[in-house]
Amino acid sequence: MIMFDRRLIKNFGWFLFLMTLAFSAISLLNLYSASYETGLVSFKKQFVWVGIGIVTLAFVSFLNCKLLNRYAIYIYGFSLLLLLFVLVFGKEVAGSKSWIDIASIATIQPSELVKIAVIIILAKFYDDDYQATPYGFLDLIKPVILIAIPFILVMLQPDLGTAVTILLIAGSMVLFMGVKKWSVAFILIVVLGVSFYSWHYSLKPYQKDRIRTFINPSSDPLNAGYNSIQSQIAIGSGGVTGKGLRSGSQTQLRFIPAQQTDFAFSVLAEEWGFLGSIFVLLLYFTIILWMLDASSRAKDKFSMLVCFGVAAMFFWHVVVNVGMVIGLLPVAGVPLLIFSYGGSSTLTAMIGIGIVLGIRMRKFPMQGEAIDLG
Template sequence: MTVSALTRPGERDRPIVKFSEIDWAFCLFLCLIAGIGAMMMYSAAPQSWLPWAAPHLIRFGVFFVIMIVLAMVDLRVWFSVAYIVYGVALVLLVGVEAFGYVAKGAQRWLDIGPIRIQPSEIMKIGVVLALARFYHGLSGDHARFSWWLLVPAAMIGAPALLVAVQPDLGTAILIVATGVAMMVLAGLSLRLIVAGIVALMVAAPLAFEFLLHDYQRNRVFTFLHPEKDPSGEGYHILQSKIALGSGGLLGKGFGLGSQSQLNFLPEKHTDFMFATLAEEFGFVGCFSVLFLYGAIIFMALRIASTSHSHFGRLGASGVTATFALYVLINGAMVMGLAPVVGVPMPLLSYGGTVMLTVMIGFGLVQSVRVHRYSEVTAGRGALL
C-alpha cells in the first residue's frame, strides 16, 4: 500500500508525505533524456560546454525544481486556475497579432518588459487545463454527442487559428491534435470520430491549395521529392537522412559524426538533434532514447489512470498526449516521414521555451499522482 493509502486524509496534505508520493522513477527518466541531450550538444559544439550544453543543463535543473514545486500544488488549485490560464494565453496570442516581435519571418513572440515570451507555448498547457475542467463537469452523454461539443471545438479552434496565422503550423497542429485526443479520451462518439476523419480527408486538399502559405506548400513538395532541390529546400531532409543512415547499428562514436561536426546537418542542436544522436550512436542509441520516451509516456498514462477525479485523468492524459506528439512529429520529420515543421524533440533538443512547457506539464502529471485521492468538485466549491 502507498503512503497516502495508509494515512488519514488530513495527513496527506503534509509536505513530507506529498514529497514521498512523487514518482522518482519518472523523474529519473526525464533526467536521463536531458543528460543525453546535453552530452550530444557537447559533442556538436564541438566538445565544448558552450554555447549549448551548459545552458541546457542549467535550464533543466531550474525547471526540474519548478516541476517538483508544482507537484506539491493541490489538484483543486490547478482546477481553479484552468480557465484563467487559458484566458491569459488567448489574450497574449491576440497581443502577438497586434504587438508581436518578428523574427525569421514569423510573428510569434511578445515582449513584456525585459522578458520575451512565446504565448503559443503557454496555450499548450492552457488548452489541456481548460478542456480537462470543461469535461470534468460534463455528463458522459454530452461528452459523446451533443451541442455542448461546440464549446471544446471553439476552445481548440480559436488558439489554433491564431497560432497558424503567425505562422507556426507545427504548434497549431500540436494544439489541435492534443485537443482532439482529449475529446476522444473524454468519450467522443465513434460516429463523430469517423465523420471527422472523413471531413479532414476532404478538407485537406482545399486547405493545401487555399490556406497554406507558399513556403508551407513548398515544404510538402520538398517532403515528397527532396532530391529535386538537394542544395535548397530539400537540404535539411537529405542531410538528416544521410546522418541517420551513416550511423548504422552502433554509430560512428561520440564526437565522430561527420554530418554534425562538419556542420553539414542544419539545426543539429535543435530540430535535428535526433539525427545527430543517430549518426554517433546508431540504431542502438536511437532505440534506447525512444525506449526512455516510451517509458515516460507509459508512466504518465499510468499516473493518469490512478486519479480519482475526471479532471486529473484528463489533465495528465492531455499533457502526455502533447509530449507524445512532440516525439512522434519530430521523429517522423527527422526520418523524412513528415514535412519539416520546426517541432523539437522534447528535453533532447536545445530550447528553453519548449522545455519549460514540458516540465510545467509534468508538474501537473506529478500533482495528479501526489493528489490522486483528492476529489475535485466542479463549481465555486472547488477549493473547499
C-alpha cells in the same frame, strides 16, 4: 492553500523525476556535441533552461491540481492573451512571429506553453460535464471553440507545426472521451473542407509560401528534401554503435540542418548509433507509459484527463519529430521535448511532467482535502 504533508514526499514520483533528470543530462550531452563547433552557445543556454525547468517542475508538482481546475479558465485566458500579444509585438524569426523578447536576455514562445493551457481547459470542460454516452457534434461545439481559438492564433503567426501539434493533442483527448462515429466523420469533412478552401481561395501567395516553408523549411539551401536526406544520412551512417561523441561528421561539419533544435535526434543517432537512439526512444516510451499509468490511477476525471493530455503531448512530439528526422513524415518545425534546444518547449515539458507528478503523489485522499471538500 498548499498543505504540506509528509506523504507528499513519500508518494512523490521519484522514478519519473529521476528519469527526467537523467534524460535532461543525456539531452545536454547531445547538445554539447551538436553545438561544440559553434562555441557551445546553445548548450550553455539550454543548461540554464533545464535548471529553470527543473525548479519549475518541482514547484508545479507541489501545487494541488485542484488549483489548476479552479483557475483553468484564467490560465487559458492568459495564454490566449500571450498569443495575441505575440501577434502584435512578437519578434519575427524566419518569417514567423512566434517569439516574445524578454529584455533581450531570453525569448519565449507562447505557442508552446499554450499546449498546457489547452490540456487544462479541455480537462476542465469534461470534468464539468457529466455526460456518459459518446459525444455528438452539438455536444462538442464548446470544446471545438476552445481548441479553435488558440489553433487559429498560432496559425496566424504562422507556425503550422505547433498548430498541428495542438490539434493532435486536443484531438486525442476528445477522441479518448468518446465521440459519436458520425460526428467524427462530420468533423473530419469540415476540417478537410476548410483546409482545402483556404489553401485555394483564401490564403495569399505569401501565406502559402509560409506554410510551404514550414512543410519544407527555407533553410534548405541546395534543393528540396536536402534536410531530410542529410538527416537520414546522418542517422544511417551512425550504424549500430554510432561514431562517438563529437565524432559525427554530419553533425560536426553541419550537414544536419537545425541540429540543435528540430534535428537534435539525428545528432544522437549519428553519434550513438542504433543502440543510443533506441535507448532514448525507450526512455520516451517509459515516460509516456508512466504518465498513462498516473492517468489510470487518478482519483478524478480532471486529473485523469490532464495526465492523459500530457502523455499525448509527449507522444505526438516524439512521433512527429522522430518521424520527420527519420524520413517518415514531412519536415515541419516540431521539437522533440526536452531533447531539442529551446527554452519554451523545455519549460512546457517540465511543467507537464510537474503536473503529472503532482497528480500522482496525491492519488490518496489527504488530510486537508477532506475539509476542503466539505
